[in-house]
Amino acid sequence: MKYLLSLLYPLVFFLIWGCASYQGKIEHFNKLYYEENQEKAYDFSKKFIKNDLLWEIQNGINAFVIGKYEESLKTLDEAETLLNKNQAQNIFSSSFDNIGATLINDNVKSYHGNIYEGILINYYKALDAMVTGDEARARIEFNRANDRQRRAKEYYQKEIQADLKKNKDNQTKKNTSSEKLDTNTSQEQVDSILNSQYSNLKHFKAYDGFVNPLISYVSGLYFSLQKDPKGIDLLKESYGINHSDIIGEDLVLFQTHSASSKKYTWIIIEDGKSSSKKEFTIEMPPIVVDKKIYYFKISVPELEDGVNFYTSFKLKAKNAKKFDEISIFDGVIANEFSKQLPYILTRAIISAGYKTSLQITLNELFGDIGGIVGALFSATTTFADTRITTVFPHKVWLTRLQNYQGKVILKGNEKNIFDFELIDCKQKDPLTQTAQTDHLKICKNTDNLIYIRTTKNNIIPKLLIGEKQ
Structure with a gap:
């Protein structure tokens, strides 16, 4: 028994420390990224990117936001390679990982990523x-992102069903002691938990198609601005x-006025x-076997709603249009999470x-003390895997x-938060870098796409398409 305890205590400490360590790191990163300084967030996340998919994604997108584009591409390339490797062997991980996850919890596995993250890796690249x-590279990455979206539904149908079957097959091979239990892993029990605890996921039916x-x-x-017909289908x-x-x-506009001399500026806000x-x-009802009471609980992840930094945006400009919400990331994430839930449960x-x-x-071998040790192991190793990337926006807005020639002001929650000027460019210089000030001068003679990322204390603009002076 002393030998058993000598093995158990370090294991329990390691598992609890590992969960707390991740939570502490991600909370510190979020504070830096959303409330303080994105440069510091980049430096902090860079410490953890080696062979860690979650931190590669965090750091790669952080690099894009702060204007380190070559570093962003390099890190996101590495993230894509690792994600592709995981998907090739099944995104739900190797058999060795699954054994550890089943006996302990999902946190012992490396972070294997999600389909939506793979799509976004290509998008940000x-x-x-x-x-x-780099127009050629942009086309390649957009094509890859859209191809991932098309293949996602088929992938999940195939992989989840295969893993559910594998788990159920393994359950039938339990030893004699486990056969004394009625853990009721039927589809009815899983459905009951889904319906009672995860009914909010049904609000995102629009995102069912991945x-x-x-x-x-x-x-x-x-693609439409490049007069590529595939753009219409994507729109x-x-x-x-x-x-x-x-x-x-x-x-x-693109179907009827492709040759129009009118030029437009699109603004996308993350x-x-x-x-x-x-x-x-x-907490499950205690299980009684041979007049002994045994501890039994399950811990699973659930989604918390994303948060807005602004609830409304307006333009102060000639013939300004309202902003539309065009994507709610909660829906994108919830859709994939709902497909994983039967497997997780x-x-x-x-x-x-x-x-x-x-x-x-343990109770049969060592008596009551053995049973207590087993209960302690169960209680201290039953944790849900709550790892998730945190660099993505809650909502995306478009106008x-x-x-025309003149100033444009962007208002968030009725306050001026950003402005730029449309000018008549006598000399057109290709965009080579993002402006470092809040006041952009953009050519009215070209079609433009302005990207804006908000944080709690910052507005980060970039000119993705167009020209400036």
Whole structure:
């Protein structure tokens, strides 16, 4: 028994420390990124990127935001390579990882990523390429992002069903002690938990097809401005989800006025912070076997709503149009999370069954003290995997204005937060870098796309398409 305890205590300490360590790192990063200084957030996240997909994504997108475009491309390339490797062997991880996750919890696995993150990796790489003037690279990355969206539904149907079957097959091979338990891993129990605890996920039916309308729209706009006919289909795809008036007008504009001499400026705002995860614990009724009472609980992740930094945006400009919400990232994340939940719940129930079986076995071998040790192990190793990338926005807003000569002011929550000037460019210089001040001078003679990222204390603008002086 002393030998058993000598093994158990370090293991429990390591697991608890590991969970707390991640939580502390991500909270510190979020504070730096959203409330203080994105440069410091970049330096902090760079410490953890080696072979860690979550931090590679965080750092790569952070690099884009602060204007380190080459570093962003390099880091996101590495993230994409790792994500592709994970997906090739099944995004739900290797058999070795799954054994550890079932016996302990999902946090022992490396972060394997999500389909939506892979799509966004390619999307932000496309934005990097646009800012640096690499048109060929931008086309490649947009094509990859849209291809991932098309393949996502088929991938999840195939992989989740395969892993659910594997988990259930493994459950039937439990040892004699575990057969004393009725863990009831039936589909009915999983459905009951889904319906009672995750009913809010049904609010995002519009995102069932794994299509993020932001990706479809920006790539559609990019291709349409290059007079590539594939752009129209992508704009239609985005419009079919969000029914944005602006996107509907864009469809008419590009289909009927492609040769028009009129020039326009589009403004896309990424605002807020996307969904996070928290732990939800279900305390199950105690199990009685041979007059002994055994501890039994499951811990699973649930989504917390994303947060806005602004609730409204307006332009002070000639013939200004209202802003439309074109993507809610909560919906994108919730859609994929809902597809993973049956798998997560099934494994959590099976894991609880194994741990309760361990209590029974230890009790049979070492008496009440053994049972207590087993209960301690179960209680201190039952944690939900709440890891999630936090650099993405909560909502994306869009507007468009017809170019004229003069100043344009952007208001957020009725306050002036950014302005730029449309000017008649006598000499057109290709965009080579993002302006370092809040006051941009942009050519009214060209079509332009302005990207803006908000944080709690900052407005970060970039000219993705167009020319400036």
